[in-house]
Amino acid sequence: MRQELNNTLGDEVNINEFIVLKTLYSSSEPLKASSISKELKVSASHITTVTDSLVKKGFISRIRSEKDRRIVEMALTGAGELLVKALEEKKSDYLRSKFNSFSEQELDHFIRLFRKLNDD
Secondary structure (H helix, E strand, O other): OHHHHHHHHOOOOOHHHHHHHHHHHHOOOOEEHHHHHHHHOOOHHHHHHHHHHHHHHOOEEEEEOOOOOOOEEEEEOHHHHHHHHHHHHHHHHHHHHHHOOOOHHHHHHHHHHHHHHHHO
């Protein structure tokens, strides 16, 4: 399923890059790499690798904090924001296609199980 989702995202970004883009998109302000790392529960070196790639592709930018010039934060560029919106639509279409074969009862059961898993 992960490979199918990567294929759905296309050639511009991989799933790890998409997750970082979504994290930045969901934030009301720029984020430090350490904040992204903590939120996603991955190593700082992993976030550095992913964000370096996204900067090179022009989807995020690094910004010096106005409060403390030693701190570097990351934010989506206009191109990054447009990409997230387009990929969210593709992701939604992909997930809808996966659930089309489920009956109403199966979907209800799946939702209950997912909520239980999420609550634990």
